[in-house]
Amino acid sequence: MSRWSAGKKIVQMAKELRRQRGGLASAYAMDAVGCSFRHQASPENYFVLRFYELDEKERETYLTSGRSAEADRKLNRHMTAELNRVMSRKHLFYRSFSEFVHRESIYVPESPYLEFAAFLDRREEFVLKPDRGNKGQGIERLKTVDVRDRRSLYDRCREKGLLAEQAIPQHEELERISSCVNSVRINAARDGEGAVRLIGACLKCGAGGAAADNFHSGGVAYPLDLDCGTVTGPGRNNTEIRDYEYHPGSSVCMPGFRVPYWEDVKGCALRAMEHMPELGYVGWDIAVTPEGPELIEGNCHWPGGNIIQLDKIGKYPLIKECLKGVT
Numbered sequence: 001m002s003r004w005s006a007g008k009k010i011v012q013m014a015k016e017l018r019r020q021r022g023g024l025a026s027a028y029a030m031d032a033v034g035c036s037f038r039h040q041a042s043p044e045n046y047f048v049l050r051f052y053e054l055d056e057k058e059r060e061t062y063l064t065s066g067r068s069a070e071a072d073r074k075l076n077r078h079m080t081a082e083l084n085r086v087m088s089r090k091h092l093f094y095r096s097f098s099e100f101v102h103r104e105s106i107y108v109p110e111s112p113y114l115e116f117a118a119f120l121d122r123r124e125e126f127v128l129k130p131d132r133g134n135k136g137q138g139i140e141r142l143k144t145v146d147v148r149d150r151r152s153l154y155d156r157c158r159e160k161g162l163l164a165e166q167a168i169p170q171h172e173e174l175e176r177i178s179s180c181v182n183s184v185r186i187n188a189a190r191d192g193e194g195a196v197r198l199i200g201a202c203l204k205c206g207a208g209g210a211a212a213d214n215f216h217s218g219g220v221a222y223p224l225d226l227d228c229g230t231v232t233g234p235g236r237n238n239t240e241i242r243d244y245e246y247h248p249g250s251s252v253c254m255p256g257f258r259v260p261y262w263e264d265v266k267g268c269a270l271r272a273m274e275h276m277p278e279l280g281y282v283g284w285d286i287a288v289t290p291e292g293p294e295l296i297e298g299n300c301h302w303p304g305g306n307i308i309q310l311d312k313i314g315k316y317p318l319i320k321e322c323l324k325g326v327t
Contacts, residue, residue, distance in 0.1 A: 006036070006043070013043040017052065020241045028052060035059065040066020048238050048306045061314025063199075063305040071319045072301050074326050075189055075280030079300070083278055087300040090131050090163055100272055100295035105165030107131065108157035116154050119164055120144050131161045141167060168296075171260045171288045177252050180206025183285045183296055184224070184259060186269040187303050187315075190280045192325030196273045198266065200308030200315045201226050203259060204285075205235070207248050220244050222254050223311035229262030231255050232311055261292045268293040281322075283308075 014028035028046075035041040035051050042065040045051065049062055063071075079087075086092045091107035106119050120126065123144055130138040138160075147153055157164065167181075174182045187199040201224040222235035222244075231254045234243035246253055259265060269284045272295060283303030285296040309315055 009043040010036075010046075013047050017047065017241075021052075035064075036066075040064045040070075042066070044238060045306060047241075048236060049309060050241075058314070061316050062309060063315040063319055065305065067316055067319070068303065068305045071189070071323060072281055072303070074323055076278075076300060077326075078278040078280065080278070083276065084300070087279075087298055088132060090129060090133075090297065093297060097272060097275060097295055097298075100268060100275070100293075102294055103166040103168055105163050107163050108154065109161055113151065113154050116157070116164065117150055120147065120150060123166060125167050127165050127167050128157065129163045129165065131163055138162075168287045168294055169289050171290055173257075173260050174288055176250065177247050177254075177257075178206045178249050181287050181296075182206060183287045184229075184265055185221075185283055185285055185304065185307055186266065187283045187305075187308050188269050188273050188281075189319060189322040190273065191322040194277075196270055197318065197322060198226055198269065199318050200311075200313075201229075202307045202310060203231060203254075203257075204307065205247055205249075205254075207237070220248060221307040221310055222257075224259065225311075226266070229259040229265065231257045236310055238306070260288050265293045268295060272298065281319075 010029050010032045011025075014025040014032065017023070017028045018025040031052060032041070032043060032046045035046055038056070039059050039062070041051060041059070041062075045062070045064045051059055051062075086096050091105070091110075094101045094105055104119070104122075106115060108116055125141065125143045128140040128142065133139065156162075170181050182203060182205045184201060185204055186201045188196055189199055190196050203222045203224055205220050205222065207220055220235040220237050222231045223233050224230065225232050233255055234245040235254060236242070236244065245255060265286050265288060268286050272284055273279055273282065279298070279300065281303060283299035285299070287294040287296055305315065
């Protein structure tokens with residue numbers, strides 16, 4: 001990001017803080033600029049992690065965007081171009097991590113029309129995803145009966161490079177929060193001796209009738225206790241200074257909610273790291289079905305630090321431990 005773009009984002013963020021919280025936009029902007037130099041904090045870090053409420057000692061403990069990027073460069077140093085391609089292209093990821101991905105899917109640009117039509121015949125509903133999408137953008141959940149022109153949809157999927165995949169049936173405890181698939185994010189890192197450590201976790205929940213739970217697509221993230229998988233406090237989104245104790249779509253009280261199959265979910269993240277030993281730092285997105293965990297994706301070069309720190313405990317010391325001895 002250029003300095004000009006970063007400056008514009010800081011100004012916009014400062015104005016938003018003034019609108020929602022009061023105070024001087026100039027004061028927020030000056031403080032945010034200082035945080036960008038001293039703590040490599042982005043405007044979103046400043047807003048979501050509420051740096052404006054923290055002192056310098058507390059700010060030093062947070063895994064900011066700049067610190068996360070540095071960790072990525074060092075911890076993922078063994079990633080080859082081909083492995084990076086696998087992690088960034090969903091259809092290649094599904095093939096490589098097939099023991100963790102149980103849902104049926106087809107990459108439409110590589111599939112003949114009859115295969116696509118047969119896939120629709122087997123499904124009452126399905127999901128379309130960009131093969132290289134991020135931040136939950138471009139995801140559609142469709143009912144097969146509503147598809148009036150299959151050939152036209154097929155052509156659109158080929159043109160835009162979309163996958164068609166089986167909708168994930170989520171555990172009933174998560175379904176009552178939101179019919180959108182609510183997923184667990186677990187960040188995992190490999191230390192200098194090769195041991196995998198879990199850094200932090202959160203539960204990402206879709207808001208209202210959203211098709212995705214992504215934090216950048218209107219979702220709300222809730223902090224999770226790594227030991228037991230329990231929501232430890234209210235959630236946040238990245239647009240409002242609010243604490244969401246109750247889910248905004250279903251009014252479910254979230255603190256105290258426990259993610260089903262928690263030990264299996266953690267085990268999925270650990271086994272996924274071992275499946276590709278070159279991985280050093282990943283944010284894993286994992287759904288929970290009635291039968292157990294279902295891997296959605298691995299965020300290799302942008303694991304996301306904000307959402308795993310909503311428990312108000314900075315994760316930078318844990319990352320620094322993993323970086324010891326790594327050059």
